Amino acid sequence: MTYKPPNRAPGGAPPAGPAALRRANLSLVLRELRDHRSLSRAHIAEATGLHRATVSNLMADLLERRLVREVGVEHVGAVGRPRRAVALHGAHVGALGMEINVDYIAVHGTDLSGRVLVERRVVYDAMGSGPDRAVRRLGLVAKEAVEAMRRAGASPAGIVVAVPGLVDVARGVVTLAPNLYWHDLPLADQLSSLLGPLRVPVRVDNDANLAALAEYTSGVAAGTPYLVYLTGEVGVGGGIILGGELLRGADGFSGEVGHLQVDPNGAQCGCGRIGCWETKVGLAALVRAAMPEQAYGLPGMPVPDPGERVADLARGLASGDRRMTTAVAQVGEWLGLGGSILANLFNPRVIVIGGYFASLAQWLLPHAQDQLQRLVVAAPAARCRFVASTLGFGAASRGAASMVVSDIIDDPTTIMDSPPRPAPY
Amino acid sequence: MTYKPPNRAPGGAPPAGPAALRRANLSLVLRELRDHRSLSRAHIAEATGLHRATVSNLMADLLERRLVREVGVEHVGAVGRPRRAVALHGAHVGALGMEINVDYIAVHGTDLSGRVLVERRVVYDAMGSGPDRAVRRLGLVAKEAVEAMRRAGASPAGIVVAVPGLVDVARGVVTLAPNLYWHDLPLADQLSSLLGPLRVPVRVDNDANLAALAEYTSGVAAGTPYLVYLTGEVGVGGGIILGGELLRGADGFSGEVGHLQVDPNGAQCGCGRIGCWETKVGLAALVRAAMPEQAYGLPGMPVPDPGERVADLARGLASGDRRMTTAVAQVGEWLGLGGSILANLFNPRVIVIGGYFASLAQWLLPHAQDQLQRLVVAAPAARCRFVASTLGFGAASRGAASMVVSDIIDDPTTIMDSPPRPAPY
Structure with missing residues (x-):
């Protein structure tokens, strides 16, 4: 099970069709919450341009799935009734970032709000091992990390693996990683079959891209x-x-x-x-x-x-x-x-x-x-x-985890698998 | 009168406040029309995610200002009543692109729908003339072009001038144009005062940027x-x-x-x-x-x-x-x-x-x-x-004109100067 990056239309074209629109609106709400810690529904409606009824409906859905939580009361001005604020939650939703490089494998696992659950660096001679052994080792480390995160209460919604080389992101294939002697390696597929029953979707990306993302989010x-x-x-x-x-x-x-x-x-x-x-x-x-x-x-x-x-x-x-x-x-x-x-x-x-x-x-x-x-x-x-x-050597795996979080926020329906209720968006 | 590029928030953050929201929605509607020639209101509502009532209200405003026009009837399927379609209009709204380079001045004037109204290339030794004389000459050519466009029924809503050098776009200053021997030249301000009573806002940009835009839109x-x-x-x-x-x-x-x-x-x-x-x-x-x-x-x-x-x-x-x-x-x-x-x-x-x-x-x-x-x-x-x-030597001036059009579509309120009516966005 490899997973596809959500479609982000260039130039911010509006989504087409009701399901896509609801997805986009859920994402809009979650993004506001990520960027502002906590907000009232009224604030979210104002910031996103969505109707209040739409925001309330979306919020009910997000609350039910524990992706957001009520965090008390927001008072605005001296007059007016207090408004309940909500914040990003998702303590049960995990994001697992990994990196394999010339001489180590690194792991960075968080929940949806960015709380770190697992962090690990394993010395490993990936360069000398050849792709088959290296991927098997990566699979073992991934399995342990997924299990550790599940014990901590967060089931990973996705794994992103950072690789030092050219990556065909859409297919999850490492086109060329010269310093690992890898060439046209279908890493996402291979890692997915190794993880089999754990059923966590896998995606692969370039290590420097992911480290850049980590620098942008937390460096x-x-x-x-x-x-x-x-x-x-x-x-x-x-x-x-x-x-x-x-x-x-x-x-x-x-x-x-x-x-x-x-x-x-x-x-x-x-x-x-x-x-x-x-x-x-x-x-x-x-x-x-x-x-x-x-x-x-x-x-x-x-x-x-x-x-x-x-x-x-x-x-x-x-x-x-x-x-x-x-x-x-x-x-x-x-x-x-x-x-x-x-x-x-x-x-x-x-x-x-x-x-x-x-x-x-x-x-x-x-x-x-x-x-x-x-x-x-x-x-x-x-x-x-x-x-x-x-950020040290953990930059790429940290960026990988934050990419899983971004992907969830871009399309929360990936982790909201029951059919959405009819709603007036 | 220099003019500021409309604010485009990075990452497509939603607009804040009702005026900004209305501006964004007007822009959304015009962009759909630019990209699809003609559409019914129902189609626009579906494509943009806006309520039908909102689209109708926005459309009334755009029709009144002749930025869009009714273009007959769109039939959808065998059943259902025919829907009236609208298209981008704006034959009275002009966009003037200019370029000054080492040995010529070029002019490209269109209306909002891209129809070419003026096109001209003047041989001119800008390199040998020094900035003062060159800007005066540019002012003369601009004045003639504005007048020609007004005679053709389209009053330019803006002028963008392409310059071969580093441009501080926000201030309209040519930081450095080595091949013209220009240095820290406040071109937008100078050209604006030369155009004085014509009151057309002026903006300056790099020639290759504008030519790239022309290649993207029509090359x-x-x-x-x-x-x-x-x-x-x-x-x-x-x-x-x-x-x-x-x-x-x-x-x-x-x-x-x-x-x-x-x-x-x-x-x-x-x-x-x-x-x-x-x-x-x-x-x-x-x-x-x-x-x-x-x-x-x-x-x-x-x-x-x-x-x-x-x-x-x-x-x-x-x-x-x-x-x-x-x-x-x-x-x-x-x-x-x-x-x-x-x-x-x-x-x-x-x-x-x-x-x-x-x-x-x-x-x-x-x-x-x-x-x-x-x-x-x-x-x-x-x-x-x-x-x-x-596109030949006209690429930069053509791109300059299309940038004026883009700016209008990004913020149509710049040419809609009476206060907007109250509306349920």
Whole structure:
């Protein structure tokens, strides 16, 4: 059982037909509540433009299904009768986010209101295991998480899995995840059959997209409507938030920053192309520049223990190691150059950097920011700055969980399975 | 009198307050009519989710103001009474688009339904004239166009002026137009005072943004929701359509493609930076590569008669001139490289090329498309192709006129100045 993202019509075209309209109205009400903690029915009617009778009817439905709850009384002004307020509830509705990356599997499970129920990181050599074993392991970790969430009273309404690579979101297929050696892997289907009797729908998405979503909902630049997220690992990924929405593009392949060609005379990349941005700012490039005795991550060479390499670098930089300082300055400049391409094209307010970029931010950022200022055409009018993520390695799984929540709010009928009562919408 | 773009809330948040709600509902109705030629009130109610009484009330208002008109009868099925259909009208409401560029001023005036009333291109050396004289000339051309449109029965509700440079859209200020030598020019205010008694509000926008809009509404790839437009002139500009909407970014400075750094060891650009894309694919770069005896457009050097240079090139290429063929192949590859950056980041379905790129498309495109396929990470899954624009030099002014129309449809109350009657929305 894979699950389809709800249809969001571009340009906000109105829904057609009564069922779609009711779905849209339920969603409108839940979205108001998510954005405002608690509101009276009258406030919701005013904010959404729906009739009060419609709001009351929708609310009865949502209350009955425990997606909202009464939270006492709202007094407006000195006169007038007190109005009962409602808030998002859904403590029984779970949202499970997962991430599989080169050397770990991460889990982040919440209820509908965002309360964290499960959080876990499992060290796992996904790169060395091949897809079959990795998917089986992912299935085991998912099963445990679902069971833990059910024990905590929340049954997951969906699972979103973050993967470092190109994902065909509609089909749940990993088209290409070079650092995992995955190719055309129907991950959603495979994981669904492994979870069989648990019957939780599964969806797959790009890790940087999901981390961008986490940054937008709960990170250091939360709520910044034009935001680019970059993750520095062995590979370099990007997720783009524009007007508060994740950019997907025509096929779901937007934000592919790692293989932008930035140097036509540069080195060969693992992907076979020349001068990709990843060859300048990926972790392997930094490790080799800082510790030239290592063949770390050259095309065909392994990238063992990336976490330890980052810790080595941080120690060396803190002690003022000359070679490392030079290397990090160089990588910082290339980070700024790539950032300037993003800033010239997207005009974001903030570029949030995650992964190892965040761990070494104090050394990378001054160089990156300088270069950004130099190369952005509209600077200083376009005030764009780099900021280090504070979400750590859990960003993608956290974003994955928040995507399940968003999907439920976009179409609450997915978890409201009995037929809706006739209603005057 | 400058005019503000209507507020479009990101994420489609519902409007607040009864006036805003009525505005939004009027807009909803007009948008349906624009997209469907003619519809009955019942159809509009169904498509928008508005009550029939509300639609009838809104429609009475729109009919009274001649923004819509009755267009006969719509029969639905064999049974049921015939329903009267309405269509967008507004023959008395004009939309004036203008463009000022290095060597011409263009005018495109329509009525609300898109019927062309004025179209004109004036050869003018804006580059050599300096901002004061250029703005005065623009004012004269605008005045003539407004008068011609009024004679044709349509009074312009707004003017949008396309400028090749960075525009602060909210303030109507041209922040920087390097090829016109303009800098912090309050064009909207200046043009408004020149038009004084005509009292037509003026707005300014980037030429490539407006041309992208024209491509989306009426070009060779019309209706393609993920579309990038590139214009090749002395400078190179870009406009980005995502999900059917023009991308503006946090400050309105998105799509600045001309000064993306594509070659860290490249030549110096007119902007002072190194290896900008413009130094590889701008018209001056092609002219110098094809005719090395020319110092055409080197930093500080003039770029006389760009149109004639393009005609020379087309003639030479048609006759198989070896040097020109080599030069255009080179420029085509760089065009493909820049296109791959755009495709990797935005994942558009189409990159429409305008300006001289379109004039020489048959020679440029094969090289550009090859390079694009090589460098796009998600190819062939991300099916992106270059297409030559067919709109010619009028693209930006045409897009400017369609932006005036969009603005009216987004907020019809701007041209409905008497107070709205009380209504049950």
